[in-house]
Amino acid sequence: MPELPEVEALRDFLTAHAVGRRVERALPVAISVLKTYDPPLDALAGRTVTAVGRYGKFLDLDADGLHLVVHLARAGWLRWYDTLPAAPPRPGRGPLALRVALSGGAGFDLTEAGTRKGLAAHLVHDPALVPGVARLGPDPLGDDFGRDRLAALLSGERRQIKGALRDQSLIAGIGNAYSDEILHVARMSPFKPVGQLTDEEVTTLYEAVRTTLADAVERSRGLAAGSLKAEKKSGMRVHGRTGEPCPVCGDVVREVSFADSSLQYCATCQTGGKILADRRTSKFLK
Known part of the structure; x- marks a missing residue:
């Protein structure tokens, strides 16, 4: 399971590679991955990634104030592409759960191995609206954690x-x-x-x-x-x-x-x- 250090490293990576890019589209591939419906996932299209944050094990992609908050669960991961595959993702039993296409041809997939599916994506106006984020204790690497x-x-x-x-x-x-x-x-x-x-x-x-x-x-x-x-x-x-x-x-x-x-x-x-x-x-x- 990705824990604080890995999610922090993903935050750094996406900050360097995704911030400043426009979201072209976001496509859910696994039915179970998206935990919210309002706003709809296609509301991300046309927005620019302005920041990437982390809350515990949650990763937060901020696109002009709309937040895609992801928990990778036990077997989830993020796969980055400098150039996304040309073929559209196909729903099925494979590991692919969600694809985000960015300007310049780049983007990333959220994937999850195994049969137990726990990877969760929330699209919200405020990360605190995600129940898992709202209940988090303090960050052990925070300045206020003495x-x-x-x-x-x-x-x-x-x-x-x-x-x-x-x-x-x-x-x-x-x-x-x-x-x-x-x-x-x-x-x-x-x-x-x-x-x-x-x-x-x-x-x-x-x-x-x-x-x-x-x-x-x-x-x-x-x-x-x-x-x-x-x-x-x-x-x-x-x-x-x-x-x-x-x-x-x-x-x-x-x-x-x-x-x-x-x-x-x-x-x-x-x-x-x-x-x-x-x-x-x-x-x-x-």
Whole structure:
């Protein structure tokens, strides 16, 4: 799933390549992708892209005050073309969900792999009208996101830290992958209850959030849209690296699986050597 660093990199890319271009047409290919009907999608035609924004994991294409707000969901992506294919897109079972044609022959496709379709596009006059945007917590890379802000957000939380970091209404933009990375940097168990964090651990967690996300954004800066997925994977320390050596201590990276996702961690770095039993078994160690 594209998370804050990848969506921020897409924002940078579109700012450089799409801003100043006129929208020639916007064509929904998958019926499920468009979540709004007023204004209609063809209202984009003739407008100029004036800015590109980001809200958590949402990408916002501003065309003269009309906003195409996109959430790429689990398996969505943006494919840029300096020259769009000449053949019109054909509805079907393929990955193509929506095409936006821009002046000069350029444009982009929104695509989504797999059978579970979650990619969503909203055309609105104000991004705050998108329910997912309206409920977002603060941006962890924002100037107003300090250590005390994080402490206040975590105050009273009864969840485990992994779940809290992934809650978009608490903190915007962190998903499964970067929560694994943040907790590895902070040397914390993903199952540690938030209520047991000391003041020192809150400071450590805050620094891990900021540095992990900022480093990922910096690694992605200037890359073409098509290269961002590979960069994300290559930059991971533990996420998606089950069975490989931890880059810090050399212990094997382990996994805990859930119904529709998994997490990765290093027992030596994060749990004092305790191995968290896979949740596919009857119980697990905290």
